[in-house]
Amino acid sequence: MQKDKLKQKLAQYLGNRENIFFHYKGRVSLYAILKAMGIGEGDEVIIPSYTCVVVPNPIIYAGAKPVYVDIDPATYNINTDLLEKAITSKTKVIVCQNTYGLSSGVEQIIDIAKKHKLYTIEDCTHGFGGQYNEQPNGTYCDASFFSMQWNKPFSSGVGGFALINNPSLLEPMRQLEAEKIPVSLREKMNLKILYFIHRYLLTHFTYFTFVKLYRWLSKHNMVVGSSSGEEISSIKKPKGFFKDYSNVQAKEALRNLKGFDDVLLKRKKNARVYTDFLLGTGKNHVSLDLFDNHAFLKYPLRVNDRDRFFHLAEKANIPLGDWFVSPIHPVQQDLSSWYFDAENYPVAVEMAKKVVNLSTDTRTTEKLIQFLKKYIDLIADTNRA
Template sequence: MTSTEKYKQEIAAHLNASPKQISLYWKGRVGLYALLKAMGIGQGDEVILPAFTCVVVPNAILYLGATPVYVDISDDHLNTTFAHIKEKVTPNTRCILVQNTFGLSSELDQIAAFAKDHSIYTIEDCTHGFGGTYDGKPNGTYCDAAFYSTQWNKPFSTGVGGFSLLNNQLLEQRLKEVNQELISPSLKQRKTLGMLIRVRKFMLHDSTYWPLLRLYRSWSKTGAVVGSSTATELETIDLPEGYFMASSSEQEKVGIQSLKSLHEFSKLRQKSGLIYNEFMRKHGQWNYPDSVLPNHSFLKFPVFVKDRTRFIQKAEKAKVRLGDWFLSPIHPVTANYELWQLDPHQFPKAEFYSNHILNLPTDSKNTQKVLRFLLDNMDELISWEK
């Protein structure tokens, strides 16, 4: 069996799916692009998406000439709601993208049923949610399709990487044809990714974590190493050269290995997430309502701070590894929003939350250290009564 077949088989087993439903890509965003293309989405079509996402999501829509239609998020769970999505539907709506933010999807059953009734496709952005469930079913199995990421800090990692799950059989042939256009990663790209995966082991230590993170971020900005996003993706809406790329056998082999510890990490994340939620509630901070907790896989736990720079500095001193996802409604872009057809002021909740958000780690065995740090810095958090 090839690494491609084995990897697809392992992924499919976690999703109660068949390996035939899985496609592998160099990054998760490539999977989204392939799915949209297979759905025939293009010029004049509208795709609904949250105004609290990663810029590569509207990019995939714009590369195909379609129009992103943003929806604000809810105070309750930081996801879009069915009611708000419905308001944005027009005769040109071809697809609704729902996001599993930090490991939580919301109102999926209602959204998927409504979309089906109106002949609108649905895609679940499960980049945060592999291994978790929604109403007892694996994340990604409610919509016509889903895409997942295996980039750094995702439920399991292959450095960069991603895959898609297709649930709508009518799209099978079309996706197969689209996937035939995938190019292969170059030897240099495969080698640098392999090197980064090896170096990453050193980031397990607190003494090297912050210096290496800074180095990686500055190198990936210049394109010297395989980074999360290229300058073309962050500064333009032009399809970058070499974007539509297949996975490499190196990613597949690392993926097969990393999947072995997924279950253990998923359990740890859920446990930590529930501990943080209880703590935040007790201290009058933003927290999730009980009703959504069973569906949350807690890849990260959001906190809202008054001064982000100061809080990050304090966390580094206390050796607490914070994440900084969704620093803007189309993370990490903070300028020229009009290129992405976004006016952030139209989305006051997404704008407010992205101005104050940081994320707590849920995969650390030492939640007590994080809680101590929070207790020492309660005056830095925005107090919140629901």
């Protein structure tokens, strides 16, 4: 079975831990973990105020309320100084996040959680393969979840898994396995076509055309996509949400994991090139203190006129990432349905206005560095949000 093989392979990256449960997407793994923790009506779950909408969604689907904590602009993760203020008698869980592959403050978060007898979950959807204090991401908290969506550390098109570190959660996780909806034949075929396009037709020259087409099709639910239109526009649990992971996906994941170590090295090396360049020019950068052993899935850079910066990059044929264009990415309308009041999270709001993501898995950084040099005035200075 491809899924068993994948489990063994993943365990090698996760400190030989094998308590892995597969799901259709990372967000489904988060939902399963919350269910296994018994989270429901009246509970509160703390998450960073700079995240993807598919993080608060499963919390709401479980009947609980997401409570946000503003982020630290240096790390893009929860500002641990603000964490205790957000804890109430209803709080049950704290979620920390390896945003862009950077992990930080994990032990402070765990200490605070222990003090208040709360569960912890690590959102490692950007952080597979990274380490924090010489321990693999995902192995610190009671449970963690990972994504195998396109653009993630390694991919099976869509896919996710939960890693369970707290043994008391194992039995409820096993019971939930029986509730998973199988992946349909149509979805498997759809995925196979996308693998083909990704492997053979998606090149540097076709990138922008395919990305635009895929986003449009996915938004209109015409292709197996990362987020359906309804996940972005409402808090209603989509039909068939609690879905399994198929062997078709596991086969693709195994294939892509083969080159993973080389890609990870490249990401770390390129991230260092970006920091060295930006440091030398006095512009904002990921601090060298954060160069522990992170996954560097993307390199965040704050710019002053993002729309213009994107336009110029597209003209120069330079792919830039747009995580996160909103504190609850990618929702740009009113965020109150997700219990988010922008006034309370000024740092996240500011970051969501300014951040673009540089690719870290490129063969050479030269073209991008030349582009950054040319438009250096558009890049925000160090220490200014």
